[in-house]
Amino acid sequence: MNLLTAVLFLPLAGFLIALLIPRSAAQASRVWALAVSLVTFVASLGLLAYFNRSLAGPQFTVDIPWIPTPDIHFHIAADGVSLWLALLSTFLTPICALISWRAVQKSVKEFYAFLLLLEFGLIGVFLAQDLFLFYVFWEVSLVPMYFLIGIWGHERRIYAAVKFFLFTMAGSVLMLAAIIFLYTRAGTFSYPELIDMLASGRLTFAPGEQMLLFLAFFVAFAIKVPLFPVHTWLPDAHVEAPTAGSIMLASVMLKMGTFGILHYCVPLFPAAARACAPWIATLAIVGIVYGALVALVQPNMKKLVAYSSVSHLGFVVLGIFSFTQFGMDGAVYQMLNHGISTGALFAIVGLLYERRHSLEIKDYGGVATVAPWLSIAFLITTLASIGLPMLNNFVGEFLVLQGAAIANFSWAIWAALGVIFSACYMLWLYQRVFYGEAGQEVRAHIPDLNFREWAAIIPLLAMMVWMGVYSQSFLPPVGKTTARVLEQSQVNVPYQVRNAPAHRASPGALTARLAGPLPLASATGTTEVARAR
C-alpha cells in the first residue's frame, strides 16, 4: 500500500460509497463526486512531489500476487509518461464533475458514480504493469463510458454507444488473444519481466510471429486512438455523449490507445514496429490532413471538435513512429496538450449547449456580444488548439514535426499541412459561432460564465499557458521515459542498422545524434526484417 495505490483506489472507494447515497439526494452525489475527485487529484499531486525525476524506470511499484494460476499479479507503477496521464485523469475528473453540475438532471447518482468508476479504470490502464491487469482496467474503463453515452447522451445515444462498444471490442478481442499468447510463450504477464527477457534474449519472436502480435496489439490501440480509417466511431460517440463523457473520452480515453502503442507495441515488438513505421506514419498523416479537412465542413460543433481530435491524434502517432527522441517527447506532450485543450473545447461547447440547446453551428452567431468572457475562454482554447506559440499544443506539435522531419522530411511537409487546416476550421467555427450580430435566440438564452463554470475553465486555461511557456515543468520526466523506450526499441531488432544504406536525405552523423540513442532506422533498412531470420 503506497500513495500510488491510494490514488488508484480512491475513485473506486468513492464509487462504492456513491452507490450508497440515496437517489433523492442528488446534490449529495454531486458534492461527493467532486470531493472524492478533488482528494484524488491532491493525492496525485503528492505523487508528482515524490516522483524522482532523475530516474527513467517505473516508480512507486506495488507488486502483489492476485491469482495464482495463471500467475496474475496486482502490479502497478508509474513512469514519466504514465504519471502525467494519470494526473491528466485526476485533473479532469473534478472539472467534469463541475461541468455536469446543472447539465445532468437525470439519474444523478448513477452518473456521478460512473464518473468515478471511469476515473478508476483510466488511472488503472496507465499504471498497470501486469498485462492481464492492464486488460482488466482496459475493459473496466469501457463499461462506464458505454453507460455514460448510452444513458445520458442525446437522441441517437444507443446507436453511438453500441458503435463505440463494438469498435473498441473488436480491437480488445485481438489484444486479449495476443496477451494470452504472450503468456504461453513467456510464462508471465509481468511487463517489466517481459522487457527484461527481451533485452537479455531469453525471449525472442520469429518475424512473422512478432508481426502478428504487434498487429493484434496495434489494431486494438489504433481503434482507440483512433487512427484513420477506424475513426468513424469517434464523431458519433462524441456528438451523442454528455459533456463530461466527451471530455473524458477525448482527453483521456483516446490516450489509452497512444499510451498503449508507446508502452506496449514499440518496446515489446520493436522490429515489427519499425517495419510498419512507414505505413503507420502514412496513416497518421492521412488522419492529420483528412481529419482536418472533414472537420472543416462539419455543421455540428461537437463533430467538428471530434474530427479535429482525429487530426491531433495523428500527430501523436506520427511522433511515436518517427522513432526519434523529439517525436516521442512531442507525442507524449501532445497527448497531454490534447487532453487539456480538447477537454476545454468540449467543456465550453457543452456550456453553449446547456444554454441554447443546440450543437448546430448555424443556430449561433454573435455570442461574443452577449457572453464576452465565455468567448475569450473559447478563443484562448481555439488558439491553443491551432498551435499558437506560448500555448501548450505548439510545443508538442513542434517536437512531433521536428521528429518527423528528421525521420523523413516529406512526412513533416505533409503533416504540417494539418497545421494550416487547423487554423481554417477552428477560426471559421469561431467566426460563425461568436462573431456577427447576435440573433434573438442567442440574446435571450446565452448568459456569460458563472462562478462554477469559471472554476472549471480557469484551471484548463492556466494549464494551456503554463505548458506552453514553461515546458520544463513537464518534459524532463517524459524525456527520460521516451529515451528508455527508444533504447528498448533497439533490442530484438533482427536487422542491422549499420548494414542499411544511409537514408536518402540524411545529412549523416548529426541526424543520428538528434534521432536518439542509436542510429535511425530508415525505411530502406526495415524491409530487411522479414529476411533476417
Add this chain to the structure above:
Amino acid sequence: MQLWLIPILPLAGFLINGIFGRRFSKGMVNAIAIGSVVFSFAWVLKTLLALDLGHTYTERYFTWIQSGALQINAEFAVDRLTAIMLLVVTGVGSLIHIYSIGYMAHEGGYYRFFAYLNLFMFFMLTLVLAANYLVLFVGWEGVGLCSYLLIGFYFDKKFATDAGNKAFIVNRIGDFGFSLAVFLIVRNFGTLDFHGVFAQASGASEATLTTIGLLLMVGACGKSAQIPLYVWLPDAMAGPTPVSALIHAATMVTAGVYMTSRSWPILTHAPAAMETIAVIGVATAFFAATIGLAQNDIKKVFAYSTVSQLGYMFLGVGCGAFSAGIYHLMTHAFFKALLFLGSGSVIHALSGEQDLRHMGGLRKKTPWTFATMMCAAVAIAGVPPFAGFFSKDAILIAAYAHAPWMYWLGTLTAGMTAFYVFRAMFLAFFGEYRGHEHPHESPPVMLIPLAILALLSLAGGFLFRVPAFLSSFFPAQEVPENPALMGVSIFAGLFGIFLAWVMYVAKPGMADSFADSVKGLYTLVYNKYFVDEIYGAAVVTPVVEGSRAALWKGVDVAIIDGAANGIGSTASGVGGVLRLLQSGSIRSYATWVLLGSVVVILGIEFAGGVR
C-alpha cells in the same frame, strides 16, 4: 540590462486593460496603454545608450523546450539590426498609440482596442529581440494573432471577420514554409540559436542552404505580403486605421524583411534563393503599384502601396543590399504610417467616408492633415532630399549592379508610386468637395503624432544613415556611385507627380477618358486582376466542397461506415449483433471475446511462430 522589460511592459498593459479595462475610465485605459509603450520606448533608449553595439548582447532567461540534444532557450539579444527595429517599433508605436486616443474616442470597445494594441507591441518586440528562430516564431505568430484580432475588431461585421480569417490563414500558409525551414535548420545544424546556426552556415551544402533560404522566403512572403501571398493585406484595411498604420504598414509586415535580413549568413550562401527573393520583390513592387493606380478607396491605395514598397525591401534583400532594405523599412515606417494616420484623420473628418470620389478640396478644411500628408507624399515619391529618396535610391542602385532590368522595372514602379500617391492627394485635397459631410480638422492629440512623423518623413533619410550604421553588421557590398541612375529615378518620381497633377488637377476629365480608352485593361486592374476570385475558384471552393462531398459524405459515411455496418449486419443475420449487444448480455460479450481469441491464437500458431 533587463531586456525583458521592453516587451513585458506592453504585456502588462495588455493584461491590466484586458482584464479590468471594462471598469476603467478612458483616461485610465490611456494611461496604462500609452504609459506602458512609452516606458518601453524609454527603456529601449536607455538600453541602447548603455550598450556597446559592436557585438551582440544576449540575455538568457530560462529553458523553454528541451528534448534530446536540442535545447531552446527563452533568450533575447540586441545588436545593431535589433537596435533599429526596436527604435522603429517602440517609437512609431508610441506615436500611433497616442494618435489612437483621438481616433478611437467615439468607438465602442475602447479598452479592448488598446489591450490588443499592447499585446501586439509585446509580440513585435519579442520578434525583434529573439535570439533564436523559435522565439522569433513566437513573436511572428503572435503579431499575426493580434493582426487577426484587430482586423476583425468590429466583429459584428462579416467583412471584417472574413478579412481577419483571411489574414491569419494566408499567414499560416507562409508559416508552413517558415516552420519547415526551422525543421531543416535543426536537422542540419542541431540548434536554432542565431549565432550557432550562422556559425555553421558556411559549412553546409549549397542545396541545403538554398532550400532553407527558399522556405524562409515563403514565410516572409506571407508576413510581408509578397506574391503570391499578398492577398490578405488589402483586405486587412477592414481594421481601424491606426491598426493599418502600425501593424499593416510600419511594423508587422516588415517582419519578413527583418527575418530574411537577419538570416543573411544563410542567404548569402544560397544565391538561387536570393535571386528568387529579388525577382519576387521587384515583381510584387510593380504588380501592386499597377493595382494602386486604379483604386478609389483611400486606404486601399495605400494598402497596395505598402505591398509595393515591401517589394522594394525584398528587392534590396535579394540583391544583397540588406542595409538598404532595412533603410527603406525604416523610412517607409515613417512615411507610410503618416499616410495611413493622415488618411485616418481624413476619414475621421468625413465621419467614416473612405471613397476618394466623395472627397476633394479638403486642404482648406483640414490644413494640418493636408500639410503633414504632403510631407509623406513627397517622401514616398522619392523627391530629394526627403526620406524615401535615400532608401529607395540605395535599393535601386544595388538592383542595377545586380541586374539592370530590375533597376528599370523598379524605376518605372517609382514613377507609378509617385503617380498614385499624388493622385490620391489631389483627389482628396484639391478641387471642390464632392461629399455631403461637414469636414472638420482632427484634435491635437491626432495632429501632434502626424507632425512628428512629418518631420521624420522629411528629415529621417539624412538624419539616420542606416547603411553606415549597419556597415559592420552586414557583409560589405561594392556598389559604385552612379549619379546618372539617381537622376533617372528622381525624374521618374517627378514625372509621376506631374502626370497626376495634369490628370487630376489641371484637366480633371482626362483620367476618366483615359480609363475609357483602355477599358479592358482598366477593368482588369480595377478588379485587382481577379486574383481573389481565381484563388477562390482554384483553391478554396475545391477544398471545401471536396472535403464535404468526397471525404465526409464519401469516404467517412459511405465507405468506412458502410463497410462497418455491412460487416455488422452480415455477421448477425436478421436481428443483428447490434441488438444482441444492446440487450446488455454479458454472455454474448464473453462469447465474442472467446471466439476472437481462439481465431487469433490459431492465426498466430498458423503463422509459424510456435516452437
